Amino acid sequence: MKIGILSDLHADTNAAALTETESFSSAVADLMMEKEIELLLLAGDNAGEAGASHELNEQIRRKSGKEVLFVPGNHDFWSRTNGITDTRRLYEEFARQPESLIQHPRILSDQWAVVGNPGWYDYGYGNHARYTEAQFEKKQYRFAYWNDAHYIHWDKSDRQIAEEMLEQLEADMQAVGDRQVILMTHIATHPEFVVPLPNKVYDYFNAFLGSSSYESLYRKYPIRYSIMGHVHFRKILNQNGTEYISACLGNKKHWIERDVRKELERTMVTIEI
Numbered sequence: 001m002k003i004g005i006l007s008d009l010h011a012d013t014n015a016a017a018l019t020e021t022e023s024f025s026s027a028v029a030d031l032m033m034e035k036e037i038e039l040l041l042l043a044g045d046n047a048g049e050a051g052a053s054h055e056l057n058e059q060i061r062r063k064s065g066k067e068v069l070f071v072p073g074n075h076d077f078w079s080r081t082n083g084i085t086d087t088r089r090l091y092e093e094f095a096r097q098p099e100s101l102i103q104h105p106r107i108l109s110d111q112w113a114v115v116g117n118p119g120w121y122d123y124g125y126g127n128h129a130r131y132t133e134a135q136f137e138k139k140q141y142r143f144a145y146w147n148d149a150h151y152i153h154w155d156k157s158d159r160q161i162a163e164e165m166l167e168q169l170e171a172d173m174q175a176v177g178d179r180q181v182i183l184m185t186h187i188a189t190h191p192e193f194v195v196p197l198p199n200k201v202y203d204y205f206n207a208f209l210g211s212s213s214y215e216s217l218y219r220k221y222p223i224r225y226s227i228m229g230h231v232h233f234r235k236i237l238n239q240n241g242t243e244y245i246s247a248c249l250g251n252k253k254h255w256i257e258r259d260v261r262k263e264l265e266r267t268m269v270t271i272e273i
Contacts, residue, residue, distance in 0.1 A: 001108065002036055005269040007043035007186070007229025008073065008248040011056055017252045017260050025059030027260050032064040035270060039108075040066060043229035043247075044073025044118055044186030049082050050090050057099045069106060070099045071116040073186040073229060078151035087154045101184060105172040112273050113176035117169050119185035122162035124212025125194045127203035133159075141204045148208070162211050169214075173221045180273075184227040189214040190244050192237055193228060218242055225271060234267060245269050 011024040018024070032040055040060065046053035053076045061068045072094050079085050095102040101116030108114060123136045137158070139149035154161050173181065188194050188210030195202035195209075209231055217223060218240070225243050232250035236243065247269040255263045 004037035004040045005247045008045040012048040014252045017258045029063035040068045042070045045075040048075045071118045113179040114182045115172045116184035117165050119187040120162040121208045122159050122211040123207040126207025136207045146208050180224045182225045183223045
């Protein structure tokens, strides 16, 4: 099986890079067909809203004729225009969507399974020698905010939500038995996928890029591939039998050129199992 991997399409903010005849769903579906992709894994931040993200998944599936599996990213939980300020409700809606991996690990074969959850940040990659947990909870650095403070409203603290999602991942890992696992989260789960410290800005903002507590998963389960997004850079790292993959399209201001199809081709990572 040939699997394609993408993250952080941000189809809402990147729409300006499309021509009048293009759409993100067509661009992704066309690339899938060109590369003979049988399964597409999307690691979050599709389109900035829950409904738009689900619709993008559906359009890609219809146009490509292939399966799409997805975990939402933090932007997919944002409540800027949908009027939903209860993030737990959105999480539960995502869990009910057929392409979502939340609470639904997928068995691909006798040897392989996909386990996924957006994950949440536990502040573990922030500089705790410089900042307190109370300072991280404010999500404000000088005059700059981490926008989740405005648009995401969980019923618990970030660290409690991160722990809940870690527990769900553990349950899903156990449910797939001894199969080789493709793990997909939105947040970073390895320190090499955040900004190296010290850094006068990311000493603070790294706290919201990943969860150091999730590193325990790799010591306990047969994770062959670990897919993540969120960080808006592209990187592959092989370590201790696991291939870590960040395949973020990211913001168009960071692209080499303003051509969606070419940039998607540069971004997509493929694996075969």
